[in-house]
Amino acid sequence: MSTAIGPTSHVPPEIHRRRWAILTVLLFSLLVVVLDNSILNVAMKTIATPAPSGLGATQSELEWAVNSYTLVFAGLLFTAGLLGDRLGRKKMLLGGMLVFGVASLLSAYSASPGQLIGFRALMGFGAAFIMPATLAIIMNVFERDEQPRAIGIWAGAVGLAIAIGPITGGALLEHFWWGSVFMINVPIVAASLVAMVLLVPDSKDPDPGRLDPFGVLLSIAGLTLLIFGVIRGGQNADFTRPEVWATVLGGLVILTAFVLYERRSSHPALDMAYFRNPRFSAAVATIGLAFFALMGVTFFVVFYTQSVRGYSPLQTGLLLLPLAVAQLIIAPRANKVVERFGTGPVCAGGMVIVGLAFLGFLFLDENTPIVGLEIVFLLMGSGMALVMPPATVSIMHSLPREKAGSGSAVNNTFRQVGGAMGVAVLGSLTSAVYRGGIEGELAATPLPPGVRHTAAESIEATRTVAERLGAAGDALMGPANAAYVHAMHVTSAVAGGIALVAAVLVGYFLPGREDDPEAGASDEARENAAAGER
Incomplete structure (x- = not known):
């Protein structure tokens, strides 16, 4: 007999009593998956050094060590959610965690860059089956009136993991070898697997077709x-x-x-009729735009803090704490704001705050007190915390509970695609503007044309060439820092404009309080209405 819970049924009492313990276990699995997306960045220089300190990886190999994970993860998210609905979410979660843990162990002891790339792809395979299952299980162990709070905690954990990745990686590298950034996953996965077997119930679509x-x-x-x-x-x-x-x-x-x-x-894998619901479509687009902003800003800020301001990877991670803390505090409470003002106004307001945070970068330069950056991060985290939970709730509440895996898969797919686009588009814009600002200075430097072209690719590339030139190269770093700050300003202005336009669209398409089908309605009233429709 299926343990799936229909869209209008109550959660069984034995599950309901354990719901917060179940959520805690799910957060640990979520933590390792999201953390691993950002933790590798701080280990790049170490992995690039020759053995035995590193693997002697080239720049291209380093990029694929990151991107092999992202590529497999994003490509399989939707399919993993569908399989969870059909075969059982707990089964998919346990299988994904096991693969992720084994792949983390293998990555830690990679003997070559090629092995690391392959094992990172295997980690992405496991992560794709973990991420949709966590949100789908939350929808099946919490009653509808508690789901917004649970999803808020879930969303806050995502933001926290993104921010603490560089901190964790920096701390590990100060005391251990480069493989420790992967080895840290193994004990967490092992403990989580035991807790999942004991606590987490299985559920699936009783009629998957x-x-x-x-x-x-x-x-x-x-x-x-x-x-x-x-x-x-x-x-x-x-x-x-x-x-x-x-x-x-x-x-x-x-x-x-x-x-x-x-x-x-x-018998579609994804019912396209869902997208005819403006609540669903607008929320999905909001998720993508929000992560476009978050992943884009964490990309170019790393170069501002480390290359321009001279902070270490660990210090850079610590500077991201206001972004994480804001999400951790506000996200679980966002549903209270939604109850008062409605989903549309809250998400639109959050996107406005995100847009203003981007515009805040325009006031940062090479000598601005670092508290200015902390204020910008605090604004960014607060805006994200007001966007992510209500948008996720809108997606999940637009679908029947038995389709929770599909809804979670769509949510996470747009999240991942949006994040990849943010890094690629905002990163490319920053690089293009930086190149335009530094090429004049490089043209006046006695460098071969090929080296000059390479030096203009990024501020780190310029710094590398400048170090080889000795005293002549020192004169390059002032203009390089100024060119990067200008590039950051241009990118921030564009991103801020996009966020503000998105705020208008979100406010228009997502419902206000009086239009929100969740506002002011009891579970019993909703169930009676659904029963009448049937």
């Missing part, structure tokens, strides 16, 4: 090509190369074919 293998394959191919193209464009800081735009275009064509096929299918 026929399989849709062709639709699933289209989704994997389309998402993989799209993310691959975005990653390559970000690496090259150039989206005009055929290998980039052709791959992105190919991914979009396949995803369009997926949508058309699903609309005509009698």
Whole structure:
């Protein structure tokens, strides 16, 4: 007999009593997955050093150590959510955690850059089955009136993990070898697996219908090509190369074919009718835009703090704490604000705050007191905390409870695609503006044309060339810092404008308090209404 819970049924009492303990266990699994997206960044220089200190990885190999994880993770998220609905979310969660833990151990002891890239892809495979399952299980162990608070805690944990990744990585590298940034996952995974077996209930869709293998394959191919193209464009800081735009275009064509096929299918993997609901579509777009902002800002801020201001990786991680703390405090309480003002105004207000935080970067330069950056991060975290939980609740409440895995998969897919786009687009814009600002200075330096071109790619590349030039190179760093600050200003202004436009669209399409079907309605009233419709 299925343990799945229908969209209007109550949670069994034995599950209900354990719901907060279950949430705690799920947060640990979420923590290692999101943490691993950011923790590797601080270990890059160490991994690039020759053995035995590192692996002697080239710049391209380092990039693929990061991107192999992202590519597999994003490409399989949607499919993993569908399998959870069909086969059982607990099974998918346990399987994903086991693969993730084993792959983390293998990554820690990689003997070559190629092995590290392969094991990181395996980690992404495991993570893809963990992420959708956590949110789907939350929807199936909490009653509807407590789901917003639980999702707020879940969203706050995501923000916390993103921010503490560099802190954890920096602290580990100060005391242990480079593999410790992966080894840290192993005991957490082991303890979580035991707790999951004992505490977490299984659930699945009681009527999943026929399989849709062709639709699933289209989704994997389309998402993989799209993310691959975005990653390559970000690496090259150039989206005009055929290998980039052709791959992105190919991914979009396949995803369009997926949508058309699903609309005509009698047993679609994803019911496209969900997107006709403005509440669902606008919330999905909000998730993507919010993570576009968050991942984009954490990318270019690292270079501002380390290359321009001279902070260490650990210090840079600590500077991100206001962003994490704001989300940790505000996200679990965002539902109280939604109850008073409605989903649309709260999400729109959050996006306005995010936009203003981006514009706050315009006031930062090479000598601004660092408290200015902390205020910007505090604003950014507060805005994100007001956007993510209500938008996620809107997505999950737009679908029947038995489709929680599908809803979670859509939510996390747009989150991952938005984050990848933020890094690629904002990173590329920063690189292009920086190149325009430093090329004049480099032209006056006695460098071969090839070296001059390489030195203009980033402020770190300029610094590397300047160190080789000795005293002549010291004169380059002042203009390089100024060029990067200008590039950061331009990128921040563009991102802030996008966030403010998004705020208008979000406020228009998401419901206000009087239009919100969740506002002021009791569980019993909603269930009676649903029963009447049936």
